[in-house]
Amino acid sequence: MNTSAIDIFCGIGGLSYGLKKAGISVAAGLDIDKSCKYPYEKNVQAEFISRDVSNLRGKEIIGRYWSTDVSKILAGCAPCQPFSTHSNKIKDKTQTRRWRLIHEFKRLVRETNPHIVTMENVPNLANQEIFEDFVAFLELSEYYVTYSNVYCPDYGIPQKRRRLVLLASKYGKISLLHKTHSKGEYVTLRQAIKHLPPVEAGEECKSDLLHRTSKLSPINLQRIKASKPNGTWLDWSEDLQLECHKKETGRTYNAVYGRMAWDEPSPTITTQFYNYGTGRFGHPTQNRALTMREAAILQTFPEDFVFYESKKDILLKRLSAYIGNAVPVKLAVVIGESILNHLEVHNDRS
Numbered sequence: 579m580n581t582s583a584i585d586i587f588c589g590i591g592g593l594s595y596g597l598k599k600a601g602i603s604v605a606a607g608l609d610i611d612k613s614c615k616y617p618y619e620k621n622v623q624a625e626f627i628s629r630d631v632s633n634l635r636g637k638e639i640i641g642r643y644w645s646t647d648v649s650k651i652l653a654g655c656a657p658c659q660p661f662s663t664h665s666n667k668i669k670d671k672t673q674t675r676r677w678r679l680i681h682e683f684k685r686l687v688r689e690t691n692p693h694i695v696t697m698e699n700v701p702n703l704a705n706q707e708i709f710e711d712f713v714a715f716l717e718l719s720e721y722y723v724t725y726s727n728v729y730c731p732d733y734g735i736p737q738k739r740r741r742l743v744l745l746a747s748k749y750g751k752i753s754l755l756h757k758t759h760s761k762g763e764y765v766t767l768r769q770a771i772k773h774l775p776p777v778e779a780g781e782e783c784k785s786d787l788l789h790r791t792s793k794l795s796p797i798n799l800q801r802i803k804a805s806k807p808n809g810t811w812l813d814w815s816e817d818l819q820l821e822c823h824k825k826e827t828g829r830t831y832n833a834v835y836g837r838m839a840w841d842e843p844s845p846t847i848t849t850q851f852y853n854y855g856t857g858r859f860g861h862p863t864q865n866r867a868l869t870m871r872e873a874a875i876l877q878t879f880p881e882d883f884v885f886y887e888s889k890k891d892i893l894l895k896r897l898s899a900y901i902g903n904a905v906p907v908k909l910a911v912v913i914g915e916s917i918l919n920h921l922e923v924h925n926d927r928s
Contacts, residue, residue, distance in 0.1 A: 581921070582644055583651035584608070584690075586631060586683055590617040590885065590900045592877065593653055593698065596910020598622060601918055602651065605643040608634060613896065616887045631682045636689025649921055650692040654683035655699060655905055680708055684715055691719075694917055695746040698905050701727040703742050713744075721746040724753050728909065731843045732757040735908050736765040737876045739846045743913060749924040755916045767862065768840040771872045779866035787892055788885060789871035792852045798835075802854060802865045807839040833858045844876045849902030852894055870894070873901050878908035 581602045585594045588607030591614075598604045607618055608627040615626040627634070644650050656679040687695055695716065703709045704725065716723050725744035730737050745752045759765070777783050780793030794802065797818070804814045810832040811819055836858030838844055847868075850856040854867040861868065868876075874883065885900060886892050 580648040582648040586654040590614045591622040592904030593910045594622045596907045597914040600911045600914025602914045620884045651694040652692040653696045693748045697744040699742050701740050701742045716746045722751050731764040736770040736843045738843050752920040766841050767844050789869045791867050791869045805837045807837045811835050847873050849899045852898050878906045
C-alpha cells in the first residue's frame with residue numbers, strides 16, 4: 579500500500595529518516611526550530627514546515643500532503659523533557675508549554691483522522707494522566723492501540739536508551755516487531771565507535787569536523803584521568819571530589835563524571851553528552867567526553883548524514899541538541915518496518 583507520513587516535532591529528522599529508510603514515504607516534517615530546516619531537507623528529502631504546532635491545522639495537512647489513495651501516517655515525538663524523571667526541579671510541569679504539546683498532537687489526530695498514529699517518548703510518560711487521556715481518545719476514535727517500553731539494545735542500538743513507543747491503527751491490531759538482539763548479543767560501544775581516530779579534549783579531527791568535543795578544565799582533566807570505566811567519583815582522591823559529592827545527598831549521583839565501558843552499550847545519549855560532568859560521558863580510554871560524531875553514531879545516524887551546511891554552523895551546543903533530542907534512526911526503522919508489516923497483513927486480509 580502507498581504511504582505518506584507527516585512527522586510532527588521532527589527536529590533534524592531522526593524519525594523521518596528512519597521511516598524513509600524502512601520504505602515509508604515521508605511528505606513533510608514540522609518543528610519550531612528553524613535551524614533544523616537544512617539538515618532535515620538535505621537528508622530526508624521532504625519539506626520542512628517551520629511552524630509552531632499550535633498554528634498548524636489538520637486541513638492544511640490533508641489539503642497539501644495527503645491524497646485519498648494512501649495510508650496516512652501521523653507521527654509525533656513531542657519534546658520529552660517535561661516527562662523525564664530528570665526534570666523534577668520543575669514544581670508543576672503540567673503548566674509548562676511543552677507539557678501541553680501532546681494536546682496539540684491529539685488535536686491534529688482528531689482533525690486529520692490518519693490511518694496510523696505513532697508516538698515516541700520517555701517511559702515515564704506512560705505514568706502520566708495526559709498519556710492515559712491520549713490513549714483513551716485514540717480508542718474512542720476507533721484505533722487499535724499498543725504501546726511498550728523499548729530497551730534500545732534489544733534492537734541493535736548501541737545505547738542503553740529506554741523509550742516509550744506507541745502504535746495505533748484504524749485497520750486492526752498493530753504491534754512493534756519482535757526483538758532482534760538479546761543480552762550477550764548487544765552492540766557494544768567498542769563495536770560502534772572504536773574505528774574512529776583519537777582526538778584530544780577541545781580538539782577536532784581534521785578529516786571529520788563533527789569528531790570534536792569540549793575542552794576540559796585542568797581539574798576535570800585530573801578527574802577523568804583518575805576515573806575508571808563504569809567507576810564513580812568515589813575512585814578519586816579526596817582533593818578531586820566536589821563539595822556536593824561529600825554531602826549525603828551527593829552520593830546518589832554516582833554516574834556524573836563517569837567513564838563509559840567498551841564492551842557494553844553506551845549510556846543514554848542526552849543533549850549534554852559533550853559535558854563530562856553531566857553523566858557517564860567520559861570516553862573509555864581517552865581523556866575527554868564524547869565527540870559529536872561518536873554520539874551521532876550511538877544514536878545510529880549513518881556517518882554520511884549531513885548535520886550542517888557550512889563550517890560556521892558547527893556549534894557544539896546546537897549540534898549536540900540535534901543529536902541528543904533525535905529518535906535513534908535504527909529505532910525509527912523498526913517503527914517503520916512494524917507499520918509496513920502491519921499494512922501488508924491488513925492488505926492480505928482485505
